[in-house]
Amino acid sequence: xxxxxxxxxxxxxxxxxxxxxIASGDIASKALAGQFVMLMVNDKGExxxxxxxxxxxxxxxxxxxxxxxxxxxxxxxKLNSGDALYSLVGPLGHPTEIKRYGRVILVxxxxxxxxxxxxxxALKGAGNHITTILGSRNKELLILETELKSASDxxxxxxxxxxxxxxxFTTDMLKELLxxxxxxxxxxxxxxxxxxRVVLVSRxxxxxxxxxxxxxxxxxxxxxxxxxxxxxxxxxFSCVDGPDFDGAGVDWEExxxxxxxxxxxxxxxxxxxxxS
Amino acid sequence: xxxxxxxxxxxxxxxxxxxxxxxxxxxxEEEALLEASRCLQCKNPVCISGCPVGIDIKxxxxxxxxxxxxxxxFTIREKNNFPSIxxxxxxxxxxxxxxxxxxxxxxxxxxxxxxxxxxxxxxAGDYGKNNNLGVPVEKKEEFSKFKVAVVGSGPAGLCCAxxxxxxxxxxxxxxxxxxxxxxxxxxxxxxxxPWDVLDFEINYLKKLGVNFITxxxxxKVKTIKELFxxxxxxxxxxxxxxxxxxxxxKGENLCNIYSVNEFLTRVNLMSAYRFPExxxxxxxxxxxxxxxxxNTAMDSARVALRLQKINGLPLNTTVIYRRTEIEMPARxxxxxxxxxxxxxxxxxxxxxxxxxxxxxxxxxxxxxxxxLGEPDSSGRRRPVIIGGSEFELDCDxxxxxxxxxxxxxxxxxxxxxxxxxxxxxxVDSESMESSIKGVFAGGxxxxxxxxxxxxxxxxxxxxxxxxxxLSKKGEE
Numbered sequence: 068x069x070x071x072x073x074x075x076x077x078x079x080x081x082x083x084x085x086x087x088x089i090a091s092g093d094i095a096s097k098a099l100a101g102q103f104v105m106l107m108v109n110d111k112g113e114x115x116x117x118x119x120x121x122x123x124x125x126x127x128x129x130x131x132x133x134x135x136x137x138x139x140x141x142x143x144x145k146l147n148s149g150d151a152l153y154s155l156v157g158p159l160g161h162p163t164e165i166k167r168y169g170r171v172i173l174v175x176x177x178x179x180x181x182x183x184x185x186x187x188x189a190l191k192g193a194g195n196h197i198t199t200i201l202g203s204r205n206k207e208l209l210i211l212e213t214e215l216k217s218a219s220d221x222x223x224x225x226x227x228x229x230x231x232x233x234x235x236f237t238t239d240m241l242k243e244l245l246x247x248x249x250x251x252x253x254x255x256x257x258x259x260x261x262x263x264r265v266v267l268v269s270r271x272x273x274x275x276x277x278x279x280x281x282x283x284x285x286x287x288x289x290x291x292x293x294x295x296x297x298x299x300x301x302x303x304f305s306c307v308d309g310p311d312f313d314g315a316g317v318d319w320e321e322x323x324x325x326x327x328x329x330x331x332x333x334x335x336x337x338x339x340x341x342x343s
Numbered sequence: 344x345x346x347x348x349x350x351x352x353x354x355x356x357x358x359x360x361x362x363x364x365x366x367x368x369x370x371x372e373e374e375a376l377l378e379a380s381r382c383l384q385c386k387n388p389v390c391i392s393g394c395p396v397g398i399d400i401k402x403x404x405x406x407x408x409x410x411x412x413x414x415x416x417f418t419i420r421e422k423n424n425f426p427s428i429x430x431x432x433x434x435x436x437x438x439x440x441x442x443x444x445x446x447x448x449x450x451x452x453x454x455x456x457x458x459x460x461x462x463x464x465x466x467a468g469d470y471g472k473n474n475n476l477g478v479p480v481e482k483k484e485e486f487s488k489f490k491v492a493v494v495g496s497g498p499a500g501l502c503c504a505x506x507x508x509x510x511x512x513x514x515x516x517x518x519x520x521x522x523x524x525x526x527x528x529x530x531x532x533x534x535x536x537p538w539d540v541l542d543f544e545i546n547y548l549k550k551l552g553v554n555f556i557t558x559x560x561x562x563k564v565k566t567i568k569e570l571f572x573x574x575x576x577x578x579x580x581x582x583x584x585x586x587x588x589x590x591x592x593k594g595e596n597l598c599n600i601y602s603v604n605e606f607l608t609r610v611n612l613m614s615a616y617r618f619p620e621x622x623x624x625x626x627x628x629x630x631x632x633x634x635x636x637x638n639t640a641m642d643s644a645r646v647a648l649r650l651q652k653i654n655g656l657p658l659n660t661t662v663i664y665r666r667t668e669i670e671m672p673a674r675x676x677x678x679x680x681x682x683x684x685x686x687x688x689x690x691x692x693x694x695x696x697x698x699x700x701x702x703x704x705x706x707x708x709x710x711x712x713x714x715l716g717e718p719d720s721s722g723r724r725r726p727v728i729i730g731g732s733e734f735e736l737d738c739d740x741x742x743x744x745x746x747x748x749x750x751x752x753x754x755x756x757x758x759x760x761x762x763x764x765x766x767x768x769x770v771d772s773e774s775m776e777s778s779i780k781g782v783f784a785g786g787x788x789x790x791x792x793x794x795x796x797x798x799x800x801x802x803x804x805x806x807x808x809x810x811x812x813l814s815k816k817g818e819e
């Protein structure tokens with residue numbers, strides 16, 4: 068659980084996206100693309116899920132990438148090389164189903180791009196043709212372009228402000244691609260509004276869509292139901308039934324609301340600790 | 344003349360709802376002596392048949408009357424590894440106290456006159472704890488070459504590990520959470536089972552040489568097969584029943600509707616009642632409804648009430664149950680304590696639908712009234728819905744406490760492990776061996792939601808088989 072390496076991927080206006088390489092031979096030897104870990108920064112901390120971005124079996128390390136968005140990720144960002152996490156458990160959840168689909172489009176937005184990377188590599192390894200669309204607010208915030216470039220056959224960058232790649236949403240590019248060619252699978256991770264739009268486009272072009280969900284979790288072993296989501300009207304637990312689901316069936320509105328259930332406390336604890 | 348039962352001291356209700364300290368203060372020496380002296384020392388002590396592990400109740404109570412508390416402690420320890428825990432959480436009114444000679448024939452649970460066996464057990468257990476009495480260690484050299492993996496650090500796992508370790512077997516306990524104790528830690532609130540009692544037992548196992556490996560989810564990071572490959576001679580599964588049941592009604596995924604496990608885990612394991620000092624949040628309701636009639640329903644009701652008190656809100660927590668008080672599976676003591684603390688009860692009420700606001704938070708629960716019909720498969724009278732009886736209750740936080748099912752992660756990862764229709768692990772009832780040779784199981788993963796002492800009984804059986812088999816192996 069010791070942090071072997073810390074890399075600040077970017078730092079925009081004080082909000083950092085950080086990569087931590089953490090020693091855990093057991094997790095590294097077992098983890099597959101699409102799985103996640105639960106961690107606690109210290110003994111008073113929350114348990115939060117983070118997707119495994121990379122695993123290095125020979126070094127016995129796992130890599131996590133996160134944005135300093137809330138209290139716990141900010142606390143995590145304060146740790147340095149040599150520090151240890153209080154708790155780290157994994158690999159959790161089902162791995163992404165890796166097989167030869169044919170032509171696959173990966174759509175990643177924001178820090179969700181980090182979660183696309185292991186899936187891109189695994190799908191590529193399984194002989195798929197990979198087209199990647201990355202979306203970011205601006206050039207500075209874009210992450211892992213180089214890594215994803217080498218894991219893809221084609222890559223398209225979309226920025227909200229047009230400061231890099233093309234101006235527009237990932238779904239603009241997605242539509243363009245789907246209207247020209249046939250694809251066998253879309254895999255998407257990013258902010259909920261983006262994934263919602265990706266699903267709408269996939270429906271329009273009748274293409275299979277998998278999404279990885281970021282629900283709130285406590286134990287992440289199927290015991291609390293905090294992460295429950297409705298998929299095709301059935302209640303599923305993201306932690307043990309997911310985190311990948313058929314995007315066409317996800318009740319996004321419910322998920323969006325459930326993810327905000329502690330927004331008041333989150334604000335409170337952030338203010339409290341930033342004041343002190 | 345019959346002596347009156349000695350009441351146990353308790354924290355006053357109006358004070359205790361403001362904290363998470365233990366409610367039952369236990370007997371003083373004097374009180375324990377008086378209560379023990381009420382025992383008739385029956386020639387045929389039927390109380391013993393009421394104990395799932397067959398503690399020699401008559402004998403330990405006799406030792407208390409003789410002020411030989413050490414002997415009382417060791418008498419209990421012969422059958423029960425955790426007297427301080429069981430003395431606090433056993434449903435004694437349905438077990439030993441129900442079969443006590445003082446209980447009136449045909450009574451559904453223990454009469455008030457029945458000897459307070461559980462409080463005496465707790466007294467003896469705490470004496471042992473306070474005087475650091477361990478169990479006699481019978482370590483044998485022949486066992487030290489064997490390693491056993493115990494999966495899960497709840498009641499069954501702890502008991503099995505202790506039994507094996509005191510014979511000299513090397514034991515590793517794997518726990519997926521960051522803390523040990525299983526349901527004793529994440530489920531039972533500290534006002535019923537204080538952490539120091541649990542920690543004492545766990546530290547004792549550590550002294551015996553048991554190795555605890557937390558943050559380790561067997562089934563994901565290692566399979567059973569890999570455990571054997573790593574040199575473990577046997578594997579014991581004490582996986583527990585932690586998968587929450589929901590009602591399956593409309594609106595159940597609205598915000599602030601918790602499964603009982605989520606609610607209790609946040610508050611107990613993660614100390615959310617001390618937010619923001621501890622960083623895990625839990626929401627606090629003004630109109631809290633708890634659905635269910637078991638111990639977890641009582642625990643979550645009393646937790647919700649404490650959260651209201653600590654946060655300066657008027658106390659307003661109601662338990663709704665579809666049968667009546669007689670059919671409630673909770674311990675009578677918990678129901679009494681809940682009532683004293685100000686928990687309200689609505690019986691013969693069946694939830695129908697949750698209604699929320701724009702932001703997706705629960706606001707009301709639509710209910711139906713019920714009446715009791717014929718007994719169902721559980722032997723309890725079945726609730727029958729009364730047509731046209733719909734009504735609404737205000738509800739801004741709800742805890743669903745309607746049962747827990749077997750944990751599935753390891754079971755799903757192990758197709759060769761045979762399970763029954765409830766997804767519980769099937770074992771031979773004598774050896775406790777599962778369908779996989781060398782893999783044993785006990786506790787809620789075998790019997791479904793049960794008691795700590797039942798789990799312990801199963802774990803003991805399994806440990807006996809394991810020891811027998813290891814002895815034979817040692818001779819080979």
